[in-house]
Amino acid sequence: MTLLSLSAANADLIELHHDGVRVLVSVRRSDRSRRIRLRVTEEGAEVVLPRRSARRHAVDAVREHAAWLVRHVGRLTVEPDDSGTLGVRIMFEGRWRSVHCTFTGRSSVLFDGESLVVSGSNPLAALESWMRKRAAEMFDESLKRRSKEMGLVPSRVSLRDQKTKWGACTSRGTVTFNWRLVMALPDVLDYVVVHELAHLQELNHSARYWKIVESYCPEHKVYRKWLRENGRYLQLPKAFPPSVEPDLN
Ligand SMILES: [Zn+2]
Numbered sequence: 001m002t003l004l005s006l007s008a009a010n011a012d013l014i015e016l017h018h019d020g021v022r023v024l025v026s027v028r029r030s031d032r033s034r035r036i037r038l039r040v041t042e043e044g045a046e047v048v049l050p051r052r053s054a055r056r057h058a059v060d061a062v063r064e065h066a067a068w069l070v071r072h073v074g075r076l077t078v079e080p081d082d083s084g085t086l087g088v089r090i091m092f093e094g095r096w097r098s099v100h101c102t103f104t105g106r107s108s109v110l111f112d113g114e115s116l117v118v119s120g121s122n123p124l125a126a127l128e129s130w131m132r133k134r135a136a137e138m139f140d141e142s143l144k145r146r147s148k149e150m151g152l153v154p155s156r157v158s159l160r161d162q163k164t165k166w167g168a169c170t171s172r173g174t175v176t177f178n179w180r181l182v183m184a185l186p187d188v189l190d191y192v193v194v195h196e197l198a199h200l201q202e203l204n205h206s207a208r209y210w211k212i213v214e215s216y217c218p219e220h221k222v223y224r225k226w227l228r229e230n231g232r233y234l235q236l237p238k239a240f241p242p243s244v245e246p247d248l249n
Pocket residue numbers: 195199204205
């Protein structure tokens with residue numbers, strides 16, 4: 001399924017949803033360009049439009065090449081760029097983000113939708129506590145919505161840091177989630193919630209179980225594949241590398 005929406009706030013942005021993946025495509029006008037071109041760079045996806053072309057041509061091109069865009073942006077997403085000197089890159093909300101550390105000031109984290117700025121003498125601790133809080137909010141929101149929809153309510157919910165597990169459900173109705181799913185695409189986190197809630201009804205992986213999952217999350221196969229391919233990237237670095245210079249201003 002392909003959905004396109006145009007950002008009202010930003011005329012230079014096309015939001016593409018395809019196969020459960022969200023890609024932001026920026027629109028750039030070029031005097032030199034004779035024809036419409038699509039590019040995927042480390043900065044993201046871009047459509048280059050000849051100066052006089054109508055904007056709808058950019059939209060048409062994005063729609064037509066949706067699968068290609070998702071495939072190529074996806075490839076960038078799973079390959080961390082180690083050539084960058086800007087600092088650390090971590091996966092957050094399903095994309096690689098630059099993390100800039102100031103190493104000074106009060107402990108805080110800013111996320112502008114693209115990259116992260118971490119302040120404080122211990123950026124790693126600041127980042128982890130910020131992410132755990134954000135994870136709690138996201139799971140809370142998803143659980144409220146999905147519980148109501150599915151008519152299934154866990155007796156207890158906890159967030160943990162598990163090495164390999166993303167979620168679990170017990171016969172007593174306790175569900176557990178890995179907080180590091182906050183680094184995955186939000187739709188993937190939501191799928192894991194549906195997955196565990198469905199276990200409250202069927203504590204197995206039978207055909208009947210998957211039917212429940214399917215009815216609340218039709219794209220679950222896409223998300224499972226995403227987790228298989230990207231799960232290993234959903235973690236914080238052990239340390240911020242020494243190449244990151246403290247900002248002494
Ligand atoms: Zn399961």
